[in-house]
Amino acid sequence: MTTFASSLKKEIARVARKELREELDALRKASASHRSEIAALKRQVRELQVALRQTSRRADKALHTVAPDAPAEAPQRGRRAVFSAERLKAQRERLGLTQKEMAAYLGTSTLSVWKWETGQVTPRARFLPAILALRSQGKREVLRQLASSGGGAAG
Template sequence: MTTFADQLKSEISRLAKKEVRAETQALKKASTQYRSEIAALKRRIAGLEAQIKKQGKGAVRVKAAEKTDEESGTSRRFRVAGFAALRKKLNISAAEMGKLLGVSAQSVYHWETGKTKPRASQLAAIAAVRKLGKRAVAAKLGEPAEA
Protein backbone atom coordinates (compact mmCIF):
# COMPACT_ATOMS: atom_id res chain seq x y z
CA MET A 1 0.00 0.00 0.00
CA THR A 2 2.95 2.31 0.45
CA THR A 3 3.65 2.32 -3.26
CA PHE A 4 0.11 3.50 -4.01
CA ALA A 5 0.42 6.26 -1.38
CA ASP A 6 3.84 7.27 -2.73
CA GLN A 7 2.51 7.38 -6.29
CA LEU A 8 -0.52 9.42 -5.23
CA LYS A 9 1.71 11.81 -3.28
CA SER A 10 4.13 12.25 -6.19
CA GLU A 11 1.23 12.79 -8.64
CA ILE A 12 -0.34 15.43 -6.39
CA SER A 13 3.06 17.09 -5.97
CA ARG A 14 3.63 17.11 -9.75
CA LEU A 15 0.21 18.67 -10.46
CA ALA A 16 0.69 21.27 -7.72
CA LYS A 17 4.09 22.27 -9.13
CA LYS A 18 2.56 22.55 -12.60
CA GLU A 19 -0.21 24.84 -11.32
CA VAL A 20 2.20 26.97 -9.32
CA ARG A 21 4.56 27.29 -12.33
CA ALA A 22 1.69 28.49 -14.54
CA GLU A 23 0.63 31.08 -11.96
CA THR A 24 4.14 32.35 -11.29
CA GLN A 25 4.95 32.56 -15.00
CA ALA A 26 2.01 34.93 -15.51
CA LEU A 27 3.20 37.01 -12.56
CA LYS A 28 6.75 37.08 -13.91
CA LYS A 29 5.51 38.34 -17.29
CA ALA A 30 3.46 41.06 -15.62
CA SER A 31 6.40 42.02 -13.40
CA THR A 32 8.75 42.24 -16.39
CA GLN A 33 6.27 44.40 -18.27
CA TYR A 34 5.84 46.71 -15.26
CA ARG A 35 9.59 47.04 -14.84
CA SER A 36 10.08 47.98 -18.49
CA GLU A 37 7.27 50.54 -18.25
CA ILE A 38 8.81 51.99 -15.08
CA ALA A 39 12.22 52.21 -16.77
CA ALA A 40 10.66 54.00 -19.77
CA LEU A 41 8.91 56.45 -17.45
CA LYS A 42 12.15 57.10 -15.57
CA ARG A 43 13.95 57.83 -18.85
CA ARG A 44 11.16 60.17 -19.87
CA ILE A 45 11.28 61.98 -16.53
CA ALA A 46 15.06 62.34 -16.77
CA GLY A 47 14.71 63.79 -20.27
CA LEU A 48 12.03 66.24 -19.17
CA GLU A 49 14.07 67.30 -16.14
CA ALA A 50 17.09 67.87 -18.37
CA GLN A 51 14.93 69.92 -20.73
CA ILE A 52 13.59 72.01 -17.84
CA LYS A 53 17.11 72.52 -16.52
CA LYS A 54 18.31 73.58 -19.97
CA GLN A 55 15.42 76.01 -20.36
CA GLY A 56 16.05 77.36 -16.87
CA LYS A 57 19.69 78.05 -17.69
CA GLY A 58 18.67 79.65 -20.97
CA ALA A 59 16.15 81.85 -19.19
CA VAL A 60 18.80 83.00 -16.72
CA ARG A 61 21.19 83.78 -19.57
CA VAL A 62 18.48 85.57 -21.53
CA LYS A 63 17.56 87.63 -18.45
CA ALA A 64 21.21 88.53 -17.88
CA ALA A 65 21.64 89.48 -21.53
CA GLU A 66 18.45 91.53 -21.43
CA LYS A 67 19.70 93.39 -18.36
CA THR A 68 23.01 94.25 -20.02
CA ASP A 69 21.21 95.25 -23.21
CA GLU A 70 18.74 97.36 -21.26
CA GLU A 71 21.60 99.07 -19.43
CA SER A 72 23.34 99.93 -22.69
CA GLY A 73 20.09 100.91 -24.38
CA THR A 74 20.46 98.55 -27.35
CA SER A 75 19.41 94.99 -27.90
CA ARG A 76 21.77 92.68 -29.71
CA ARG A 77 21.04 89.36 -31.28
CA PHE A 78 23.27 86.77 -32.86
CA ARG A 79 22.65 84.87 -36.06
CA VAL A 80 24.99 82.12 -37.22
CA ALA A 81 24.52 82.93 -40.91
CA GLY A 82 25.06 86.65 -40.32
CA PHE A 83 28.28 86.05 -38.41
CA ALA A 84 29.65 83.72 -41.08
CA ALA A 85 28.68 86.24 -43.78
CA LEU A 86 30.46 89.02 -41.88
CA ARG A 87 33.69 87.03 -41.76
CA LYS A 88 33.44 86.20 -45.47
CA LYS A 89 32.63 89.80 -46.34
CA LEU A 90 35.72 90.98 -44.48
CA ASN A 91 37.72 88.19 -46.15
CA ILE A 92 39.45 87.11 -42.94
CA SER A 93 40.12 83.72 -41.36
CA ALA A 94 38.54 82.43 -38.17
CA ALA A 95 41.84 83.02 -36.35
CA GLU A 96 41.92 86.64 -37.52
CA MET A 97 38.31 87.14 -36.50
CA GLY A 98 39.15 85.67 -33.11
CA LYS A 99 42.08 88.05 -32.78
CA LEU A 100 39.79 91.01 -33.54
CA LEU A 101 37.21 89.87 -30.99
CA GLY A 102 39.69 88.74 -28.34
CA VAL A 103 38.66 85.07 -28.49
CA SER A 104 40.15 81.89 -29.91
CA ALA A 105 39.67 80.68 -33.47
CA GLN A 106 37.92 77.63 -32.02
CA SER A 107 35.28 79.89 -30.43
CA VAL A 108 34.68 81.57 -33.78
CA TYR A 109 34.33 78.15 -35.43
CA HIS A 110 31.83 76.99 -32.80
CA TRP A 111 29.80 80.17 -33.24
CA GLU A 112 29.71 79.72 -37.01
CA THR A 113 28.60 76.09 -36.75
CA GLY A 114 25.95 76.94 -34.18
CA LYS A 115 27.44 74.74 -31.44
CA THR A 116 27.68 77.68 -29.04
CA LYS A 117 26.62 81.30 -28.85
CA PRO A 118 28.76 84.29 -27.89
CA ARG A 119 28.37 85.96 -24.52
CA ALA A 120 26.82 89.40 -24.20
CA SER A 121 30.24 91.04 -23.87
CA GLN A 122 31.35 89.29 -27.05
CA LEU A 123 28.21 90.45 -28.85
CA ALA A 124 29.35 94.02 -28.23
CA ALA A 125 32.73 93.25 -29.81
CA ILE A 126 31.01 91.58 -32.79
CA ALA A 127 28.82 94.68 -33.22
CA ALA A 128 31.93 96.85 -33.21
CA VAL A 129 33.61 94.68 -35.87
CA ARG A 130 30.42 94.76 -37.94
CA LYS A 131 30.83 98.54 -38.24
CA LEU A 132 34.36 98.21 -39.61
CA GLY A 133 35.32 97.92 -43.26
CA LYS A 134 38.00 95.77 -44.87
CA ARG A 135 40.68 98.46 -44.58
CA ALA A 136 39.96 99.15 -40.92
CA VAL A 137 40.06 95.43 -40.13
CA ALA A 138 43.35 95.05 -42.00
CA ALA A 139 44.75 98.03 -40.12
CA LYS A 140 43.72 96.54 -36.77
CA LEU A 141 45.28 93.24 -37.71
CA GLY A 142 48.47 94.96 -38.90
CA GLU A 143 48.21 93.78 -42.50
CA PRO A 144 48.40 95.80 -45.70
CA ALA A 145 44.97 96.91 -46.90
CA GLU A 146 43.49 95.05 -49.86
CA ALA A 147 41.96 97.23 -52.54
Protein backbone atom coordinates (compact mmCIF):
# COMPACT_ATOMS: atom_id res chain seq x y z
CA MET A 1 0.00 0.00 0.00
CA THR A 2 2.89 2.38 0.38
CA THR A 3 3.46 2.51 -3.38
CA PHE A 4 -0.18 3.43 -3.88
CA ALA A 5 0.01 6.15 -1.22
CA SER A 6 3.20 7.61 -2.65
CA SER A 7 1.78 7.50 -6.18
CA LEU A 8 -1.35 9.28 -4.96
CA LYS A 9 0.75 11.96 -3.24
CA LYS A 10 2.81 12.50 -6.38
CA GLU A 11 -0.30 12.80 -8.55
CA ILE A 12 -1.92 15.26 -6.14
CA ALA A 13 1.25 17.37 -6.10
CA ARG A 14 1.42 17.34 -9.93
CA VAL A 15 -2.22 18.43 -10.28
CA ALA A 16 -1.76 21.12 -7.61
CA ARG A 17 1.34 22.49 -9.41
CA LYS A 18 -0.59 22.57 -12.68
CA GLU A 19 -3.49 24.48 -11.09
CA LEU A 20 -1.16 26.90 -9.32
CA ARG A 21 0.82 27.55 -12.51
CA GLU A 22 -2.32 28.75 -14.31
CA GLU A 23 -3.33 31.02 -11.45
CA LEU A 24 0.20 32.36 -11.01
CA ASP A 25 0.38 33.22 -14.71
CA ALA A 26 -2.81 35.25 -14.41
CA LEU A 27 -1.44 37.00 -11.31
CA ARG A 28 1.86 37.76 -13.07
CA LYS A 29 0.02 39.31 -16.01
CA ALA A 30 -2.14 41.41 -13.69
CA SER A 31 0.92 42.48 -11.70
CA ALA A 32 2.76 43.52 -14.86
CA SER A 33 -0.21 45.57 -16.06
CA HIS A 34 -0.52 47.22 -12.64
CA ARG A 35 3.18 48.10 -12.65
CA SER A 36 2.89 49.71 -16.08
CA GLU A 37 -0.21 51.66 -14.98
CA ILE A 38 1.60 52.84 -11.86
CA ALA A 39 4.58 53.97 -13.95
CA ALA A 40 2.26 55.87 -16.29
CA LEU A 41 0.54 57.54 -13.33
CA LYS A 42 3.90 58.52 -11.84
CA ARG A 43 4.89 60.12 -15.15
CA GLN A 44 1.58 61.97 -15.26
CA VAL A 45 2.02 63.22 -11.67
CA ARG A 46 5.53 64.47 -12.52
CA GLU A 47 4.22 66.31 -15.58
CA LEU A 48 1.39 67.86 -13.55
CA GLN A 49 3.83 68.96 -10.84
CA VAL A 50 5.99 70.68 -13.44
CA ALA A 51 2.93 72.38 -14.94
CA LEU A 52 1.79 73.45 -11.46
CA ARG A 53 5.20 74.95 -10.68
CA GLN A 54 5.18 76.87 -13.96
CA THR A 55 1.65 78.13 -13.37
CA SER A 56 2.53 79.09 -9.82
CA ARG A 57 5.55 81.07 -11.01
CA ARG A 58 3.42 82.85 -13.61
CA ALA A 59 0.78 83.61 -10.98
CA ASP A 60 3.43 84.96 -8.60
CA LYS A 61 4.77 87.23 -11.33
CA ALA A 62 1.26 88.43 -12.15
CA LEU A 63 0.52 88.93 -8.46
CA HIS A 64 3.52 91.17 -7.98
CA THR A 65 2.85 93.38 -10.96
CA VAL A 66 0.85 96.55 -10.42
CA ALA A 67 -2.63 96.63 -11.89
CA PRO A 68 -2.82 98.72 -15.09
CA ASP A 69 -5.54 101.01 -13.68
CA ALA A 70 -3.48 101.79 -10.58
CA PRO A 71 -2.02 105.28 -10.30
CA ALA A 72 1.43 105.50 -11.81
CA GLU A 73 4.11 105.85 -9.17
CA ALA A 74 7.80 106.47 -9.47
CA PRO A 75 9.71 103.25 -10.09
CA GLN A 76 10.79 101.81 -6.80
CA ARG A 77 14.33 100.73 -6.17
CA GLY A 78 15.32 97.87 -3.91
CA ARG A 79 13.08 95.10 -2.71
CA ARG A 80 9.79 94.25 -4.36
CA ALA A 81 6.68 94.38 -2.18
CA VAL A 82 5.27 90.90 -1.52
CA PHE A 83 1.90 90.05 0.01
CA SER A 84 1.98 88.36 3.40
CA ALA A 85 -1.07 87.11 5.28
CA GLU A 86 0.57 87.76 8.65
CA ARG A 87 1.50 91.32 7.69
CA LEU A 88 -2.02 92.05 6.45
CA LYS A 89 -3.51 90.90 9.76
CA ALA A 90 -0.92 92.85 11.76
CA GLN A 91 -1.61 95.94 9.64
CA ARG A 92 -5.37 95.63 10.19
CA GLU A 93 -4.87 95.24 13.94
CA ARG A 94 -2.44 98.18 13.99
CA LEU A 95 -5.08 100.33 12.35
CA GLY A 96 -7.72 99.06 14.80
CA LEU A 97 -10.03 97.85 12.05
CA THR A 98 -12.36 94.89 12.04
CA GLN A 99 -12.33 92.54 9.07
CA LYS A 100 -15.62 94.07 7.97
CA GLU A 101 -14.15 97.58 8.03
CA MET A 102 -11.03 96.41 6.21
CA ALA A 103 -13.23 94.80 3.55
CA ALA A 104 -15.23 98.02 3.14
CA TYR A 105 -12.02 100.04 2.84
CA LEU A 106 -10.55 97.69 0.19
CA GLY A 107 -13.85 97.24 -1.66
CA THR A 108 -14.14 93.49 -1.15
CA SER A 109 -16.03 91.05 1.07
CA THR A 110 -15.34 90.19 4.69
CA LEU A 111 -14.85 86.57 3.67
CA SER A 112 -12.08 87.60 1.25
CA VAL A 113 -10.24 89.49 3.98
CA TRP A 114 -10.55 86.51 6.32
CA LYS A 115 -9.21 84.14 3.65
CA TRP A 116 -6.33 86.50 2.89
CA GLU A 117 -5.42 86.76 6.57
CA THR A 118 -5.53 82.99 7.12
CA GLY A 119 -3.39 82.42 4.04
CA GLN A 120 -5.98 80.30 2.26
CA VAL A 121 -5.86 82.56 -0.80
CA THR A 122 -3.87 85.55 -1.98
CA PRO A 123 -5.55 88.74 -3.13
CA ARG A 124 -5.95 89.46 -6.81
CA ALA A 125 -3.58 91.93 -8.40
CA ARG A 126 -6.16 94.73 -8.40
CA PHE A 127 -6.28 94.72 -4.56
CA LEU A 128 -2.52 94.74 -4.01
CA PRO A 129 -1.92 98.49 -4.51
CA ALA A 130 -4.60 99.35 -1.93
CA ILE A 131 -3.24 96.76 0.51
CA LEU A 132 0.31 98.01 0.06
CA ALA A 133 -0.87 101.63 0.42
CA LEU A 134 -2.19 100.77 3.90
CA ARG A 135 1.39 100.48 5.11
CA SER A 136 1.92 104.21 4.79
CA GLN A 137 -1.44 105.31 6.21
CA GLY A 138 -2.33 106.01 9.78
CA LYS A 139 -5.35 104.97 11.80
CA ARG A 140 -7.05 108.39 11.65
CA GLU A 141 -6.59 108.68 7.90
CA VAL A 142 -8.08 105.25 7.24
CA LEU A 143 -11.01 105.87 9.62
CA ARG A 144 -11.64 109.25 7.97
CA GLN A 145 -11.72 107.62 4.52
CA LEU A 146 -14.04 104.89 5.79
CA ALA A 147 -16.40 107.44 7.33
CA SER A 148 -16.46 109.56 4.16
CA SER A 149 -17.19 106.51 1.99
CA GLY A 150 -19.87 105.24 4.38
CA GLY A 151 -17.82 102.25 5.54
CA GLY A 152 -19.34 102.37 9.00
CA ALA A 153 -16.18 102.84 11.06
CA ALA A 154 -16.57 104.29 14.50
CA GLY A 155 -13.90 106.87 15.05
